[in-house]
Amino acid sequence: MESVTFTLNGVPRTVAVEPGLMLLDVLRDVLHLTGTKRGCDNGTCGACTVVVNGKAVKSCTFPLAKADGAEITTIEGLAQGEHLHPVQQALVDAGAIQCGFCTPGIVMDLYALFETQPDAPQQKIDNVLNRHLCRCTGYETIAEAAHLAQERIKETK
Amino acid sequence: MHPFDYYKPKDFDEAFAMLTQPGKKVIPLAGSTDIIPMVRDERWLPDAVVDIKGLPGLRDIKLVDSGPLCCAGQTAQCLYIGAAARMNEIAHSELVQQYASVLAQAAQEVGHEQVRNRATLGGNMGTASPAGDTLSALLVLEADVLVKGKDEERCIPALKFFLGPRKTALQPGEIILGVQVPPLPEGTLGRYLRISRRKGADLAIVGLSVMAIPAEGGYQWRIGLGAVAPTPIRVPEAETILATGHDEATVEKAIQATLAAARPIDDIRATAAYRREMVVQLTRRALQDIIAQIP
Numbered sequence: 001m002e003s004v005t006f007t008l009n010g011v012p013r014t015v016a017v018e019p020g021l022m023l024l025d026v027l028r029d030v031l032h033l034t035g036t037k038r039g040c041d042n043g044t045c046g047a048c049t050v051v052v053n054g055k056a057v058k059s060c061t062f063p064l065a066k067a068d069g070a071e072i073t074t075i076e077g078l079a080q081g082e083h084l085h086p087v088q089q090a091l092v093d094a095g096a097i098q099c100g101f102c103t104p105g106i107v108m109d110l111y112a113l114f115e116t117q118p119d120a121p122q123q124k125i126d127n128v129l130n131r132h133l134c135r136c137t138g139y140e141t142i143a144e145a146a147h148l149a150q151e152r153i154k155e156t157k
Numbered sequence: 158m159h160p161f162d163y164y165k166p167k168d169f170d171e172a173f174a175m176l177t178q179p180g181k182k183v184i185p186l187a188g189s190t191d192i193i194p195m196v197r198d199e200r201w202l203p204d205a206v207v208d209i210k211g212l213p214g215l216r217d218i219k220l221v222d223s224g225p226l227c228c229a230g231q232t233a234q235c236l237y238i239g240a241a242a243r244m245n246e247i248a249h250s251e252l253v254q255q256y257a258s259v260l261a262q263a264a265q266e267v268g269h270e271q272v273r274n275r276a277t278l279g280g281n282m283g284t285a286s287p288a289g290d291t292l293s294a295l296l297v298l299e300a301d302v303l304v305k306g307k308d309e310e311r312c313i314p315a316l317k318f319f320l321g322p323r324k325t326a327l328q329p330g331e332i333i334l335g336v337q338v339p340p341l342p343e344g345t346l347g348r349y350l351r352i353s354r355r356k357g358a359d360l361a362i363v364g365l366s367v368m369a370i371p372a373e374g375g376y377q378w379r380i381g382l383g384a385v386a387p388t389p390i391r392v393p394e395a396e397t398i399l400a401t402g403h404d405e406a407t408v409e410k411a412i413q414a415t416l417a418a419a420r421p422i423d424d425i426r427a428t429a430a431y432r433r434e435m436v437v438q439l440t441r442r443a444l445q446d447i448i449a450q451i452p
Contacts, residue, residue: 042193057275060193063206
């Protein structure tokens with residue numbers, strides 16, 4: 001067992017776990033933050049995407065030990081009380097959610113993109129959608145939501 | 158998942174002590190985007206991993222003077238890229254774009270954004286998949302690989318570094334420090350192209366690196382292929398043909414020579430026949446792209 005300390009959604013956390021555990025295992029099974037989804041579990045589908053030190057990463061292949069000292073944001077960290085983050089609200093407004101399993105990963109990826117690049121060009125937004133496997137929506141409504149989110153974020157910046 | 162110990166050394170001495178524990182299978186780990194899926198699939202069963210990502214200097218991208226080991230005898234400065242430089246850092250680096258454009262393009266094709274934020278050049282090299290995007294780029298750049306063991310550093314030309322699928326010239330207990338790219342004349346053109354089933358997440362079905370280097374009376378060409386042989390390969394036959402010119406007929410001959418050099422296999426991603434067809438298409442596309450840029 002070893003202890004790893006990081007900031008999770010703004011709150012300092014220390015967990016004592018087996019060093020071979022992945023960040024995803026710890027988020028879901030130790031900290032019970034189940035918003036981050038386990039999809040393929042091998043770094044392909046994008047469902048487990050979280051933001052570490054401002055960058056989108058796949059938590060299923062992220063050894064927890066690497067999180068020491070990091071600042072981590074998960075889907076649970078975006079809403080302010082009942083006030084959703086613009087990316088989340090846009091997905092709701094565009095009807096871009098069906099089963100919802102891929103949604104947290106997409107939200108975190110778009111969040112990371114618009115935090116650093118609110119003016120991100122179309123290509124970058126397309127690339128975000130390309131790296132998340134969605135079996136329900138056909139992506140059209142997610143693309144709509146991404147644009148809606150970008151418009152709203154730009155208005156406030 | 159198979160359990161393993163995780164070590165994070167503070168310095169090289171500690172790293173080598175951890176890497177060379179007798180009777181233990183210990184592997185160096187950087188971005189962990191390859192190793193973790195491999196362990197999960199039980200294709201690798203390490204007793205421990207040593208996270209080398211934080212070791213000093215391993216993330217540098219900078220110009221260096223010619224050294225006693227790598228880049229020897231060069232009069233101009235070489236581009237040094239540390240083994241733990243992330244794919245996104247390489248793809249976005251102005252230095253890499255300027256001095257090794259083909260490598261910046263290849264790094265941009267590795268995995269997805271979330272993977273490129275963590276995956277490293279040294280990891281791509283150490284994994285030594287025949288399909289590794291950056292490997293054919295290193296071959297056409299004729300980069301040198303600087304490696305370090307407990308007692309000494311040595312330099313291995315990239316052309317001699319990749320020995321087979323997942324086999325490299327790295328000795329047990331050695332780690333890759335970085336690569337050094339020799340200087341190229343102004344006006345050098347480079348292009349990396351690849352075909353894959355999905356853009357991003359999947360490995361290349363065929364990867365192709367091409368460079369045209371201004372030389373007396375025309376251009377000297379370098380062609381590298383990935384995913385069509387047990388290692389990334391160069392295609393000297395096609396390079397010799399292109400040295401005579403790049404009119405349409407010569408280009409077609411070079412494409413055929415490139416095809417002849419490919420020895421692809423059938424696998425989960427594509428048949429050998431499809432790979433051969435894609436070698437033809439990619440080579441034509443890359444050569445035409447570069448020829449269109451020749452002033």
